[in-house]
Amino acid sequence: MKKIILSSVLAVMVCACGLTKKDLGIEKDSPDEMLVVSRAPLSIPPEFGLRPIIVDEEENIDKPELSAGEQALLQKMK
Numbered sequence: 001m002k003k004i005i006l007s008s009v010l011a012v013m014v015c016a017c018g019l020t021k022k023d024l025g026i027e028k029d030s031p032d033e034m035l036v037v038s039r040a041p042l043s044i045p046p047e048f049g050l051r052p053i054i055v056d057e058e059e060n061i062d063k064p065e066l067s068a069g070e071q072a073l074l075q076k077m078k
Contacts, residue, residue, distance in 0.1 A: 066074070
């Protein structure tokens, strides 16, 4: 009697292992290679031809005001 109960419990545990592996993520879930996913076609933005405006680089550089001490140090370095 014990052998039958032990066998049935063991059989139930073995059957449950397949579900447990999938739930825990141990079993590999491979994608369906026959499944085709369609995507929306690519489109060009409406203002694709616009380019950034090139401004003279010297105009963009802000020259900071130097204190008297900084000016003295710069003169010594020259």
